[in-house]
Amino acid sequence: MKQSEVIGLSIAELQEELSKSKKAYSELKMAHALSPLENPLQIRSVRKSIARIATELTKREANA
Numbered sequence: 001m002k003q004s005e006v007i008g009l010s011i012a013e014l015q016e017e018l019s020k021s022k023k024a025y026s027e028l029k030m031a032h033a034l035s036p037l038e039n040p041l042q043i044r045s046v047r048k049s050i051a052r053i054a055t056e057l058t059k060r061e062a063n064a
Contacts, residue, residue, distance in 0.1 A: 001049045
């Protein structure tokens with residue numbers, strides 16, 4: 001998820017997206033541990049997406 005997409009979401013949508021991304025990240029890590037993923041860079045992109053969402057949530061809470 002790109003930063004421009006993250007900025008356009010509401011707080012509730014960000015929290016929902018964060019939980020979905022964390023679940024996807026744990027599933028990717030589990031799948032990669034069992035057998036190598038075809039594209040292991042997916043793990044990196046999901047992790048960065050989680051960081052972007054969490055940063056935006058923190059920024060919004062600080063402004064509120």
